[in-house]
Amino acid sequence: KAGVTQTPRYLIKTRGQQVTLSCSPISGHRSVSWYQQTPGQGLQFLFEYFSETQRNKGNFPGRFSGRQFSNSRSEMNVSTLELGDSALYLCASSLGPTGGDSPLHFGNGTRLTVT
Amino acid sequence: DQQVKQNSPSLSVQEGRISILNCDYTNSMFDYFLWYKKYPAEGPTFLISISSIKDKNEDGRFTVFLNKSAKHLSLHIVPSQPGDSAVYFCAASDSGTYKYIFGTGTRLKVLA
DSSP states (O other), X not given: OOOOEEEOSXXXXXXXXXXXXXXXXXXXXXXXXXXXXXXXXXXXXXXXXXXXXXXEEOSOXXXXXXXXXXXXXXXXXXXXXXXXXXXXXXXXXXXXSSSSSOOOEEOOOEEEEEO | OOSEEOOOSEEEEETTSOEEXXXXXXXXXXXXXXXXXXXXXXXXXXXXXEETTOSEEEETTEEEEEETTTTEEEEEESXXXXXXXXXXXXXXXXXXXXXXXXXXXXXXXEEO
16 A cells, blocks of 8 residues: 655745645545644644545644645645745645544655745 | 653664653643654654553554653663664644644664
8 A cells, every 4th residue: 555645755945935735645544634844843733634624723824724635635835935934844644533543644745945 | 832742852772772762741631642753854654652541552672651640651662773763753642633742853873
């Protein structure tokens, strides 16, 4: 069974631009979560989707948005990029609702660099 | 407010010995805890989990202990192997919030 697939793996953007990251969950997984990893900050929760509905959102500005499609694939968009947005963005899927006895399975991430 | 804390940024252990990674949390509503291992340029890999109704869970060389009164969990790796060298994250969840809160990670180095 294929794992979580994130595209692209690497991205370089300029301040002020916008970016869209893509995530394909494990087949059969309906929940998709997004996390931002920066040095020293661990993994910071961005949002979680289940059956195309956002059920929770982390403490990030409105420039960060996402959506989930009917096939469970998800996209994350960051508008008006800032230097501080440079990070590894990780997508994870789970079989059941996130939390409880339903661990997250992560992709290898998209490394975003903002110059 | 860091609800999940890993106070040791790094740990070095000799091959064959026990590695003990620690994690503290502040939210008494957390009812599920997980450990992940992360190698460079890869996403975190799920290792082991424990529910708040248990105080111990084992899977091969990995054992997780939960002390609810102290709001503390630990991951024991016995025996440690060089391939265990990675960053380890603990995570906690309050069922119904649909998210996990992660610690900042501990870098484990197992010396051959």
